[in-house]
Amino acid sequence: MADSDSLPCHLCGHAHVEPLPEYAALRRVTSDCKPWAAGGWLGVCRACGGVQKRMDAAWRAEIERVYRDYTIYHQSGGTEQPVFSAATGQGKARSKRIVERLVQSGLARERGRLLDVGCGNGALLRACSRLLPGWSLAGTEINDKYKEEVEAISGVNVMQVGGAADVPGEFDFVTLIHVLEHVPSPAEFLASLKAKLVCGGNLMVEVPHYVDNPFDLLIVDHSTHFSAEVLRGIAVRGGYIPRVLATDWVAKELTLVAEPAAAKALAPVAGEDLFPRIRADLRKRVDWLAGIAQETRELAQGGRFGLFGTSIAAMWLFGELDGRVDFFVDEDPTRVGRTCFGKPVLSPQQAPAGSRVWMALPTALAEQIKVRLEPQCSNLEFHVPPALG
Numbered sequence: 001m002a003d004s005d006s007l008p009c010h011l012c013g014h015a016h017v018e019p020l021p022e023y024a025a026l027r028r029v030t031s032d033c034k035p036w037a038a039g040g041w042l043g044v045c046r047a048c049g050g051v052q053k054r055m056d057a058a059w060r061a062e063i064e065r066v067y068r069d070y071t072i073y074h075q076s077g078g079t080e081q082p083v084f085s086a087a088t089g090q091g092k093a094r095s096k097r098i099v100e101r102l103v104q105s106g107l108a109r110e111r112g113r114l115l116d117v118g119c120g121n122g123a124l125l126r127a128c129s130r131l132l133p134g135w136s137l138a139g140t141e142i143n144d145k146y147k148e149e150v151e152a153i154s155g156v157n158v159m160q161v162g163g164a165a166d167v168p169g170e171f172d173f174v175t176l177i178h179v180l181e182h183v184p185s186p187a188e189f190l191a192s193l194k195a196k197l198v199c200g201g202n203l204m205v206e207v208p209h210y211v212d213n214p215f216d217l218l219i220v221d222h223s224t225h226f227s228a229e230v231l232r233g234i235a236v237r238g239g240y241i242p243r244v245l246a247t248d249w250v251a252k253e254l255t256l257v258a259e260p261a262a263a264k265a266l267a268p269v270a271g272e273d274l275f276p277r278i279r280a281d282l283r284k285r286v287d288w289l290a291g292i293a294q295e296t297r298e299l300a301q302g303g304r305f306g307l308f309g310t311s312i313a314a315m316w317l318f319g320e321l322d323g324r325v326d327f328f329v330d331e332d333p334t335r336v337g338r339t340c341f342g343k344p345v346l347s348p349q350q351a352p353a354g355s356r357v358w359m360a361l362p363t364a365l366a367e368q369i370k371v372r373l374e375p376q377c378s379n380l381e382f383h384v385p386p387a388l389g
C-alpha cells in the first residue's frame, strides 16, 4: 500500500494527500445511479485543500467497470433528471436552467459558437438549440453511443467522437457540464481548452457541490469533489480569471464562468487554515452519511419502508440497506410507474398508508418537500436527514 498511499494531489501536484479512513466503511454509488460496494478511499490535499479519490490502479479498475455499462438516466428511460423546485414540486431540466441563467447573465450574445465537451446524449445542446437559436453548436463525447441523437438536434453542426482538440475552429463558449469531476488532472485539462476559445470567449463549468450535497462524496467515479474555493483555484491554475462562481444557478451544484487570463496566472496561495478547516468539514459530512446509513437501517426494520428519490442518494441508501426497501417515491412523472431495481416507483399519493418514507436529499431541501407534501399525504411518516450542525 505504501506506493499508492504516496500518490500526489491530482489537482496541484503536492506530495501529501491526507486520507479520511472512515470513508472506507461507506457503500458507494455510481454517477449513473447504481449501488456500489464499500471500500473506497477519500482524502484532502494539505496544500490546495482539494477533496479527492486516490487514482491508483484499484480505482482505475473500478472506474472501468462503472463505464463499461454506463446508462444515462436509466430510471426514466433516458430523460434528463429535472431540477425540482422544493416549494412547488415543479421540475425543470437542469440544462434548461443553466442556459436560462447564462442568457440572463448577459454573457451569451445573440450569435456565436458553443462547444459542449462531454455532451452525453445532448441535454445541454438541446437547451441551447431552443434558448440560443442563433448559435452554431458542437459537441464531443468519448464514444458514439448518442452520436445520431445529438446530430439530430437543430443547430448542431459537429458531433465529434474524441476530444475537444479534434474539433476544428474556435468557440465563444466551451462548456463542461458534469465533466470536470471525472477528469484526472482538472487544471491541465482546463488549460488545454484555452486553445478552443476565441479572444473574449468564455469557459463554463458545472460540477456537483459536495459542501451543499455531501451525497456527492459517495460517487465512485468522481475523482474530485468540489468546493467553491477549490474550483476557483483549479481555474486560476489552468490560466483563467473567474467571472461567475455561483451556488444558485442550480441547487446543490457549482457554476463557474471564466475567461482566459492574458498572462499565465500564479497559482493561488491557500490560507494556512485551509487544510484543517476542509478536513474537519469533510469529516463532519462523512460522519453525517454514516449516521444516515445507520438510522435508515433501523427505520427500515419497522414496517413498510420507502425511499424518496431515485437518484444518487436514494440508490446509495438502497445499497446500504441491501435492497430491503418496499418502494421508491418520486415526483418526476417520467419515473413514476416504472420499477427501479425491481421495486415500484410511486408518486407520494400512491405510497401505501402508514409507510415510513426516508427523504434521500440534503436536509434543507428534504424539509421543504416534507412541509409541502405532509398536508396531501397525512397517512405517510416522512423522515428528514438530521441537520449537518
Ligand SMILES: [Zn+2]
Pocket: 009, 010, 011, 012, 013, 014, 045, 046, 047, 048, 049, 050
Ligand atoms: Zn492539491
